[in-house]
Amino acid sequence: MVSLAAVLAAAGLASPIAAMADPHPTQQWARSARALPGSAAATATKAAARTAPSSKRLARPGTKPTAGGTGHPGPQLADGADPGHNGDGYVSNEYDLQMTYKGGEDSKGIISGPPKVYLVVWGSQWGTSSTNAAGDVVLSQDADQAVPYQQDFFKGLGSAGDGWSAVLTQYCEGIQAGTVQCPASAAHIQYPNPGSVLAGVWVDNAAPAPQAADEPELGAEALAAAKHFGNLTEAQNSNVQYIIDSPQGTDPDKWRELGYCAWHDFQRSQYGSLAYTNMPYLTDVAGCGTNWFGENTARGRLDGYGIIGGHEYAETLTDPNTPGGWTDATGQELGDKCAWIPYGANGGLFFENLSTGSFPLQTLWSNADHLCQSADPVTTGPALTLKTMCDRTDAPGRIGIPAVATDSAGAAVSYSATGLPAGLVIDPKSGVISGSSSGTAGWQRITVNATDAGGRTASTGFWESVTGNGQTGCNGIEQLINPGFENGSADVDHTVMTDSWSPSGYNVITPSSLHAAHSGTWYTWLGQDGSSSDDSITTYLNTYPGYQGANFSFYLDTESTNTAGSSPDTLTLQAFSQYDGHPLGTVRTWTSSQGANSGYQYQSVDLTPFIKQVGWGTTIGLKLVSHESGADPRTAFLIDDASAREH
Known part of the structure; x- marks a missing residue:
């Protein structure tokens, strides 16, 4: 039988995304998910498992995928994992394709600044809040104490022994679409300073959270959180993710019916692009990590908040404005490719000892090693970076274009620009290009420069056209997985991938x-x-x-x-x-x-x-x-x- 590697090579898919890249960068399926092995119920039929994927949803075991062309796409089985003792060994990314850079959605391919997490405890159902001895917010109706557990996890990232965070630092942005390995000159994900990741906790208890919040409602809560924390600009949100914790007993985005555990996403807003995660009350469903290692303890009940919470956190860092960041040719993000590999197996689940406790985590895909890894050397980029800015069109009138620089030492940055159309200026402190332009000059090349207190500089350029047919923001990038069908056609033992199109027959x-x-x-x-x-x-x-x-x-x-x-x-x-x-x-x-x-x-x-x-x-x-x-x-x-x- 011809292997998929040979098929892809014959089809010219060594760099599958390069051929489809948009010269005007701006988004695939963002959000994150794969099915969990480990129970007999997870051994859904092959036909059912071959449904279209949704990278937004981290699926759980014991759920039967939705078949055919109606309803939501069903979950996929995890890379490297046999789906149950009686499974057929099928894995959804059998050939371990490398991650490639998608090009940057709205000029954002990774979170390149110091990573920050804001925990949003949504709804009055959580009860009254207080503070424990560790300084964590605790809630009277948080039966399993999920909220302090999450705080401790994010507080511990970057502490001694955290090799897991180092795996993420190899990924970068501002490079050509289709790139597999990042040059040293590119802006990389930063290794976190100890205790710096958790930036704030908001108990939003003014009203009950919806019993079954839909996606727009979850996005609206992320927007409310940005406002609450005072993150009111693109720059302030450029290295931020909001985790929306729904209370026990609720059904956000129909997670119970659709069989997933969590997802991450983003939205455009008046405060810039906002990356956020839908985090249901995971212990409501046993398949989302509860006592995943057989502990049968109160802390073991919260295993999912390490495994799944870490999964979504890591994928947000590498693909915040989905699908502009890092995915493989099948649409999997770096957490999907290593999800739910059993503890003790090669690349399997493991415990990471942080300063705030021991937490179960899944490994992450490393392009550098071509493996699922629990640790890697830290990769560093330049001290000062300036996000690549996309070519864009804007309608005449008031215009606002954010430039975002990051200094790894936290030093102040000043901005300047050349080639600005008449009527536009750049704010030297915020980096926002604003003003009013009639658009009579046509396409113009704008160069933005950033300088930090140490005299280091960075620059980027983009084309701007102000026309009557203009739109707000960057042009969209390709949303489809496998748009040219070059991943091939399904066959009986799943050696070729068709999940993104759900064909009615294997030879369609x-x-x-x-x-x-x-x-x-x-x-x-x-x-x-x-x-x-x-x-x-x-x-x-x-x-x-x-x-x-x-x-x-x-x-x-x-x-x-x-x-x-x-x-x-x-x-x-x-x-x-x-x-x-x-x-x-x-x-x-x-x-x-x-x-x-x-x-x-x-x-x-x-x-x-x-x-x-x-x-x-x-x-x-x-x-x-x-x-x-x-x-x-x-x-x-x-x-x-x-x-x-x-x-």
């Missing part, structure tokens, strides 16, 4: 020589089975608050022998809700008469009206379905080089 995504791809080797061929069954592919698009529109495009070649104009064969694009599969509508229908235009033709549709039905910050499903009107297959709908972008 194909390299068949009976037709040709638009580019590369693989393409989708819908319309193979005649009127007896419809062919389809399904993917999911995560949307983000702060964006106003989204487009989906692909190249379509319609090869047809159907001459019955009254009964054409059809291809439809359907949008549906992530939660229950209810249709949001038919986006567009193509017919076999399109075959009059031979060869691949570019197709583009506006998804904005369908996203507005459920609100920005939710996930929608997209399903392309072919239907044959006759007894014999007469139309082949060939699809390649798809794309989804938000703006």
